[in-house]
Amino acid sequence: MEHLKGMRLFDTIKDASLKFQCMYKDCTNSCCKNFHTVEIGFDEIFSLSRYFVIHFPYDSVNGRFIGNALVGFVESKTGCVFLRDGVGCMLGDDRPLFCKSYPFFVHPDTSRLIIDPACPGFSEVEGALIYESNSISEEIRRKYIVYGIQLVEDILKMREFTKFLADNDLLVSGNIEIRGKSVQINLVNESKLLDLDKNTMEEAINKGYIKAIYAHLNSFKNVDKLARRVADMEGGDEDLVVL
Ligand code: SF4
Ligand code: SF4
Structure with missing residues (x-):
């Protein structure tokens, strides 16, 4: 899982007295300033495509494509x-599940609790x-877990979706x-999508994959939006090319 890189398992013995409190605007190593991509699940494609570029990088460790919001x-x-x-996050409740869960995660394959030691909270x-x-x-469960x-549930759906994309050779790099x-x-x-055979196209429609592909x-x-933000931060005119 791409998003668990650099994180570690929570140890119920060694971490028995570990506490957590988000430092919000006083944070010395703010996650929101460090994030450039976040891993997303399948259903999130629809909501997050309104705000972010959604794409499907290759996770070479696990040998599959994943969903990412840039x-x-x-x-x-x-x-x-x-x-x-x-102000903080402008998206409020629309922010990605990754952000809502951070710095706690559940491992999709083992269900074990993972934490990000880089978080100063x-x-x-x-x-x-x-x-x-x-x-x-109860507090940590309700607020984060x-x-x-x-x-995790949505990432498992994303795995099926990206497998469909890969099996049908629908992904290209740009x-x-x-x-x-x-x-x-x-x-x-x-173009490749429009060339799918009838049965595969029907499968894609029935599973909501066509809607997800066009949201992407x-x-x-x-x-x-990203270019404007970069220009605001760096100064000067925006200058973007999409290939
Ligand atoms: S890095 Fe941790 S303490 Fe800092 S803002 Fe993010 S969650 Fe809160
Ligand atoms: S969407 Fe909001 S919470 Fe997530 S990284 Fe951006 S500002 Fe932070």
């Missing part, structure tokens, strides 16, 4: 496009205990270029 531009260290100083001093009375505390569980710097992306080739393709209109 929330920032790594070359410019912009952080997330929807982060506003002094963990300490043994401040905040809510993560584990008490032999289970995850419920979203981690939703994300680039988004902003201010002379490029990001490699994988997108659906619409339409998400490329959000490249200009």
Whole structure:
């Protein structure tokens, strides 16, 4: 799982006194300033394509394509496009499940609890205990883990979807270029999609895959939002090319 890179298993013995409290605008290592992509599930394609570029990078460790929302531009260290100083996340409840769950995740294959040690909200001093009375505390479960569980369920649906895309050879690679710097992306080739045989097309329609593919393709209109954000942060005019 791409989004679990750099994270570690929560250890119920070693981490017995570990607490968590988000530091929000006082955070010294804000996740929203560090995120440039977030892994998403299948159902999220529809809601998040309104805000972000959605694409399907290859996870070489696990040998499959995954769903990603491009929330920032790594070359410019912009952080997330929807982060506003002094305000926080502009998306409120529409933000990705990844963001709602962070810095806690549930492993899709083992259901074990994962935490991101890079988050400065963990300490043994401040905040809510993560584990008490032999289970995850109610506060941490309600605020974070419920979203981690939703994300896992949706990632499993995404796996089926990207397998369908790969099995039918529908993905091609391309680039988004902003201010002379490029990001490699994988997108659906619409010509190949239209050439699918009748049975495969019916399967794609019935499973909601066609709607998802067009939400993904339409998400490329959000490249200009990213370019404007980069221009705002770096100064100067926006300069973007989509290939
Ligand atoms: S979740 Fe962690 S990294 Fe993100 S703002 Fe809160 S304390 Fe900072
Ligand atoms: S969508 Fe919101 S919570 Fe997620 S990275 Fe962007 S600003 Fe942060």
